[in-house]
Amino acid sequence: MTLPRQRGLTEQTADAAIDTACRMLRLRLRLRLRLRLRLPSIRNEFADIADRAVKDQMTYRGFLAELLMAECDDRARRRSERRIKAAGFPREKSLRTFDFGANPNLDPATIHTLASCEWIKKGQPLCLIGDSGTGKSHMLIALGAEAVMKGYRVRYTLATKLVNELVEAADEKQLNKTIARYGRVDLLCIDELGYMELDRHGAELLFQVLTEREEKNSVAIASNESFGGWTKTFTDPRLCAAIVDRLTFNGTITETGTDSYRLSSTRARAEQPAKAG
Structure with a gap:
């Protein structure tokens, strides 16, 4: 699932996006004995998103929403790539x-x-x-x-x-x-x-x-x-x-x-x- 992205999020929209992103990023504690939170997209894109937040005059809520949505979008992309590989298609067709x-x-x-x-x-x-x-x-x-x-x-x-x-x-x-x-x-x-x-x-x-x-x-x-x-x-x-x-x-x-x-x-x-x- 890819979260909708848009500039100039309203406070209400930002709150909803943050809530959705946090639910998507929630670790399944019942299935894991060790808790390890990896957020590679946030780590890699933090600086660029922060600079863009300043340029676009985002609110704190808007910045946090952008940051979390970037992580969710990247996770969705990686998950699709893994499933494509697991499917075993002999060549790419669309x-x-x-x-x-x-x-x-x-x-x-x-x-x-x-x-x-x-x-x-x-x-x-x-x-x-x-x-x-x-x-x-x-x-x-x-x-x-x-x-x-x-x-x-x-x-x-x-x-x-x-x-x-x-x-x-x-x-x-x-x-x-x-x-x-x-x-x-x-x-x-x-x-x-x-x-x-x-x-x-x-x-x-x-x-x-x-x-x-x-x-x-x-x-x-x-x-x-x-x-x-x-x-x-x-x-x-x-x-x-x-x-x-x-x-x-x-x-x-x-x-x-x-x-x-x-x-x-x-x-x-x-x-x-x-x-x-």
């Missing part, structure tokens, strides 16, 4: 950098509604279905990043990597612990589901993760196969049907289409020099 004009199958209004993260709050699933190059992974990572910025715990993984981790955990008798770890995050993003066939054991382990999260925490997947083609990945028809049910019940299904916007963009760039000549 909704801002996605070219909706190149893929008319994706409705900007729908995507920005998803970016509000209400579906995560409700523990609902999201399925992004479409061919390679249509923006599935971009959307998956970008929506995951939006969730991180709103304070949700997110984890990104490839489907095959997740299954391999579960198989290794089962061999090492750590399966319950691993499933519980994946069950705790608010949003689990599974990319490239449907690219490779999974044996029955691997599919069953993946099903356990989905069952652990069902109607509690959200799962978002990206797949290049329509649900009818998932029998290539999950060869047991009953298990396949159960997995589809877990990933679609009360969820959102967004089809990204069949035309690669990456290929279209490459062709457009290649044609530009030819037209210029």
